[in-house]
Amino acid sequence: MLLFRREFGLAWGRGGGAIMALAFFAAITALTPLTVGSEPERLAALAVGSSWLALALASLLSLERLFERDFEDGALDLLAIGPLGLVGVSAIKALAQWVAIGLPLAVAAPVAAAALGAPDSILPLTLAAAAIGGLGFAFTGMMGAALALGSRRGGLLIAVVVLPLFAPPAIFGAGLLVAAAQGLPWVGGLALIFAWTLFSVVVSPMVAAFSVRDALG
Amino acid sequence: MVRDLTVARGDRLLIRDLSFSVGPGEAVVLTGPNGAGKTSLLRVVAGLLKPMRGAVELSGESEWADRLHLIGHQDGLKAGRTAREELDFWCRWAGANGAGIERAVETLALGPLLPLPVRSLSAGQRKRLAMARLVAADRPLWLLDEPLAPLDARWRENLGLLADEHLGTGGMILAAAHDPMPFEHGVLDLGGVA
Missing domain, CATH: 3.40.50.300 (P-loop containing nucleotide triphosphate hydrolases)
Structure with missing residues (x-):
């Protein structure tokens, strides 16, 4: 809890924190009707996919500094020799990132979907899927940040590493919400997002710890 | 060794x-x-x-990390946080309790620095802040x-x-x-x- 409180505070302020992520999310949502046209039918068809794309991109913001700042100022040395080990430290960093950035984005997701004309009936499911998928985004993004640690242009490298890994939840998430809007079964899609998130929560901290250890050495 | x-x-x-x-x-x-x-x-x-x-x-017999303190070139302190926040975190991270932290504050004369943001401290003051965990947690x-x-x-x-x-x-x-x-x-x- 000690480290979580610190990481939450740092995530809240890092790169503009949740406010910047929400502003970015809103900007992408606002651009959608300007780029594809403002016909309600067309927007409603794109609402779900557009909000998932915005969610994935907004989740990338501030990831670059997740480990980089601690690496530069020596905090990562002290965290590495602390009581939790690097696997625990990485997991808590991702969890704090999700609470500080991912959850506010998840709350904004149904608002954006509704603004683009998604039916009201799928808005609670949009929130749930974005919250679960956002947790996976946070852990996968944390792993990308660890892999890019110490490299020049780390932000770009994180995007290149992480965005392909964001594809499964974006596909499952958009698919399940489209299915729900059409009255088709959607539980399978939610289960797939959950499974991907669980995989990410388990695997990402171990990969990140290995990568950070390598960067420190 | x-x-x-x-x-x-x-x-x-x-x-x-x-x-x-x-x-x-x-x-x-x-x-x-x-x-x-x-x-x-x-x-x-x-x-x-x-x-x-x-x-x-x-x-x-304790864990490796519980047996040592490392005071390196870089202090790990965040410029935007207060000296009190950083002192509390790093001392508790090293296993110190409240009494240990207060002992460190007294020994290293950190009291007047605690409300200040780390960015306003001199290099020597930052070093004293980093050294606080030597006093606060016995290793x-x-x-x-x-x-x-x-x-x-x-x-x-x-x-x-x-x-x-x-x-x-x-x-x-x-x-x-x-x-x-x-x-x-x-x-x-x-x-x-x-």
Whole structure:
């Protein structure tokens, strides 16, 4: 809890924190009707996919500094020799990132979907899927940040590493919400997002710890 | 404690087949020119850097991290947070309780600094803040990398007193330094090792 409180505070302020992520999310949502046209039918068809794309991109913001700042100022040395080990430290960093950035984005997701004309009936499911998928985004993004640690242009490298890994939840998430809007079964899609998130929560901290250890050495 | 240690950074061999030990109540200061491997050796002992060959053994049954303090070149302090926030976090991270933290505040005269943001502290004040965990949490081995660099004469002397007290209770110190240290110690010159 000690480290979580610190990481939450740092995530809240890092790169503009949740406010910047929400502003970015809103900007992408606002651009959608300007780029594809403002016909309600067309927007409603794109609402779900557009909000998932915005969610994935907004989740990338501030990831670059997740480990980089601690690496530069020596905090990562002290965290590495602390009581939790690097696997625990990485997991808590991702969890704090999700609470500080991912959850506010998840709350904004149904608002954006509704603004683009998604039916009201799928808005609670949009929130749930974005919250679960956002947790996976946070852990996968944390792993990308660890892999890019110490490299020049780390932000770009994180995007290149992480965005392909964001594809499964974006596909499952958009698919399940489209299915729900059409009255088709959607539980399978939610289960797939959950499974991907669980995989990410388990695997990402171990990969990140290995990568950070390598960067420190 | 350190047995047949060989350390390299990239392609560069820094230390070859080095063996030495630091016993309870003893301090060893690593000397040598820049790039001799002093900091790397401290990082190996801290468990942050893997040696090419050899081993580091720490006596005791607790976890490795619970047996040492590392005060490095960089202090890990966040410029935007207050000295109080950083003091609390790093001391508790090292296992200190409230009483230990208050003892550190008193010993290192940190009271007036606590409400200030870290970015407003001088290098010497930051070093004192970083050193607080030495006092707040009792650990047998202190790893100190150039601990005197930003300290003024008064605090260099006080560091000597802290070190004497630590050594007097069976503690150990392994330090890297260019300047003479204000406590009794042996010297290990890394200049001609590799």
